[in-house]
Amino acid sequence: MTATMPPQTETVLEFPDNRLLIDLCGAYDAHLASIEKALEVQIVRRGNQLSVLGDTGAVSQAASVLNTAYARLEGGRTVEQAEIDSLLRMGDTEVGTGSRQGDQIEMPIGEAIEIQTRKKRVEPRTAAQKAYVQSLFDNELAFGIGPAGTGKTYLAVAVGVSMFIGGHVDRIILSRPAVEAGEKLGYLPGDMKDKVDPYMQPLYDALNDFLPGKQLAKLIEEKKIEIAPLAFMRGRTLSNAFVVLDEAQNATTMQMKMFLTRLGEGSRMVITGDRTQIDLPRGQASGLQDAERLLTAIPKISFNYFTSKDVVRHPLVAAIIEAYEADAEA
Template structure:
């Protein structure tokens, strides 16, 4: 792909509003021969419209040439965007409005290259490839490769558990470990297993169902019962980890915000030789009864800074569910912050009246 600048530049003011003129420059991007333009621009120019909406620049397409006219900064980002999109398509990635929007956000806000982030294959299974979709997700996946214990902390929908499970399945397929162990605390919303009706399986199944669902996305469903009966994959409540040493295993603790500090210590000390632990949770969704302290909150103060232990923090910007989920997470964050500040404001007013 070739890139060039054309035409003169007009010395006028940068854009502040639609009515103001700005310093214009023109750049041209030539897409390589053999690269279908529809793969870059989308069916009926769907992806091109996403790009046009995101930039204060005029974008014109003629054949395999794309001409961008706008401020030097905006034009430069658009040129880089098309370079990254061409590389993504060449690597086999299928562009979507979401991936284009995320690529634009990366170019505007980080130094990371979208082609490096969005083309990283974690696991290919059942006709689909699992890849990180944000910069923080890639950093999280990279941390899992580099460290023995990784904490993935962030709101719902950021891929914490799903990406960890993809890495676990990949490690098993590559024979880096002999088994996968998936666990969750089975005490949520004040319910204890002994007081719930039904058999043991019926009691624990609702808590562990999300882990089974993810496994079915990544493995042949017919192979899962065989792997579980052989002990190659184990899905069990956290209480079942007590007293064990887990060697040659990829171990994932999900919903870790609902562990007590004692449970967290118990779990982490199960680590055996040639094993890896990933702990995931959302400290804004603690379901422990009676205001009990969360082990996930406490462990950050205890273990942060220890070599070979890493804390990856994801945010609402990493939510990969419906875009409203990100807005909902942000709205609740603002509400919680406002509620937390009310007692302090009342205390200030009370002191002021004295």
């Protein structure tokens, strides 16, 4: 029996601004090459037109990616390889889980949501990320749950910096559980700060992306920005602050309850975590899982979920996460 070949289609796309077309194609047509490889299509450039040839469904998706990327450029935004990879994973729209009730939110990727910081503008790249950022502005308590590389912490810190420089909060407080993952704290050299700081380094890295070095150091010295282990939060009331608890899957049930009840007047709190990377001792319940079970029915608490499709690091990271997810389901 002879296998039937899928129908071949050719679509011609016209882009009137040749300068934007150059950016759309990428250096040495790298963006076009990525689309060709991912969707198994052929793209030929003729003047200000791109001809896309291949399977009907793939041609339609390639055209959608190209049109959405061009619309970004027309809006004054950039198109880097990461944006092309994101559009290839999602197409022109993506359904993301955004509300506490798990409602499906369909958002066009081309629609811009930007976070302004002192050093740069930050733009969520996927629909789930956009729903997450929107929930951070709309809710006093929000959860971001999903695998590594999906921007949960990075976007939360960006929103915190934006709200701080806009005068909406008086300070930023970033925290993490100092849970050992194969290496004992006591074995590390130095005093307690020296031992704890490596656990907090991802939070410092995010802040350095959004604030000039001297200003960041001054704000930390003035306690306008605090970065501290979760254990240091006990007994405090966090008022007029933007508070982030990162790696919350490593908080115990009692620690999570303690942290959540620190929320004070005029504050916003964000809890981020990855349920697949729990480093607590065997038999110890994760406070993140308990919070998810207990709090989903409470109004004004947002639960936002991410998948491997929302990974914005190297494309291999998404493939690695998908491989582990498939193994867990086997």
